[in-house]
Amino acid sequence: MSAKREREECSMNTNCLEGIRCPECGQEDEFRIEGRTVFEVTDNGTGDHGDVEWDEDSYALCPSCEFEGKLGHFQIE
Numbered sequence: 523m524s525a526k527r528e529r530e531e532c533s534m535n536t537n538c539l540e541g542i543r544c545p546e547c548g549q550e551d552e553f554r555i556e557g558r559t560v561f562e563v564t565d566n567g568t569g570d571h572g573d574v575e576w577d578e579d580s581y582a583l584c585p586s587c588e589f590e591g592k593l594g595h596f597q598i599e
């Protein structure tokens with residue numbers, strides 16, 4: 523182990539999870555987030571879907587510590 527990260531106040535995420543971090547355990551690698559999208563649906567079932575959207579009122583869960591709440595609670599101030 524070397525080069526321990528010192529920038530704990532800065533999120534490492536720069537894309538989908540930018541600004542998102544668990545307020546309980548601090549991890550920011552993976553979350554369960556409720557999203558909205560539009561599926562192509564036929565009589566045979568669901569097919570492709572478009573972009574998935576979520577906002578600060580979406581349900582979110584941290585798989586690491588199981589903290590759950592609205593996504594807004596996970597946003598780094």
Ligand SMILES: [Zn+2]
Nearest residue numbers: 544547584587
């Ligand atoms: Zn957590």
